[in-house]
Amino acid sequence: MYTHLITTTQLQQLQAETNAARQPVLVFDCTADLADPTKADTQFASGHIAGAVQAHLERNLSATRAEDAVNGGRHPLPKREIFTQWLQALGMNDDTQAVVYDRNGSAFCGRLWWMLKWVGHDAVAVLDGGWAAWQAAGGAVASGPATPRPTGHFSLRAPLRRLVRTDEVAAQLGQPTQTVVDARAAARYRGDEEPLDPVAGHIPGALNRPFTDNFAEDGRFKPAAQLNAEWTALLAGRDATSVVHQCGSGVTAIPNALAMELAGFAPVGVYAGSWSEWSRTPRLPCAQG
Structure with a gap:
């Protein structure tokens, strides 16, 4: 279980194991652009780690309605129950190893790393070096929309971060x-x-x-x-x-x-x-x- 960082080599090995049905892994592309939130969609479609799903800062990692938020500010956290439902829809399970990355110098992917800890999931790691490191290592990439996955069975648990x-x-x-x-x-x-x-x-x-x-x-x-x-x-x-x-x-x-x-x-x-x-x-x- 990776709980803080994961290298490109380690992620490639995990993906190989997942393909052999031995261990589930789910990669999240958290690329964002504060000046133009639509750019994240364009960049994900143009290229992402093969098998990755998109985690949009404004739509998925922030509350879009005041009644769904647990705090104020420009990027309020969504209620834990709402966030959990989104994870389930993406195919997240209790035994999933989550990996998060972005192409912004790891400025944004940590948000999802912390939020997963906040809903009680410890098996989440930041891809050290992000998208640039993955490309440099010759990691598999894909374009277009994410491949749909079956609904997951992810449980909301006690927070691991405060x-x-x-x-x-x-x-x-x-x-x-x-x-x-x-x-x-x-x-x-x-x-x-x-x-x-x-x-x-x-x-x-x-x-x-x-x-x-x-x-x-x-x-x-x-x-x-x-x-x-x-x-x-x-x-x-x-x-x-x-x-x-x-x-x-x-x-x-x-x-x-x-x-x-x-x-x-x-x-x-x-x-x-x-x-x-x-x-x-x-x-x-x-x-x-």
Whole structure:
């Protein structure tokens, strides 16, 4: 069972085993484009890992109606029951090994990795290096729509990861029991610019660790020892278990959450509403600089 990362070689082996009916595997293409959500459909149709299904950020990994959402912000999480129904429709089963990837430097596929943990499924891994690594390895590709699969028997179980709400973050603000880590680029964290949300800046007291800092030049996650050293330096003596990850809308916070686990730290909370919900909530403080 792969629970964090999987290499292209390991995925190719899993696919071979699946074809021999020994172990089920389901690959999700999580490619996204925040500026033009329709591009994800075009890119999936033009090429994807053979056998993959599409996980669209706006349609599948976010609630499309307010009554179906569990939090606010630009990409609110759908209720766990609704998400589970979608997984079943794609052919997901309790014993399925899920593999997620994108062609965006692993910026978006972590969202599905975390959501599967959130509905109690541990057998999910990010393809290290994503689409570029798969192409470089000569992995099998396909085009056009995904091949339909029989309805799966996927069970909703107890969460394996912790969702943090706005009121929880606000209640712990400034306390040593909470260390907010902001995954956005430094300019957005400082408030120099804000292209997406109504207020520029960050949650007071938050540390800044751009999610891109977790990757090597080849697009793969840095080695565990290096990640551990970098995260240890960032925390500077703060309790690692107090960390709450956030970003703009709860998507690119996940590479930080995954990197901490790769570095040997225990799973911590994710504030899914993130800055897009915080900055829209009346009377909550915002900092700059």
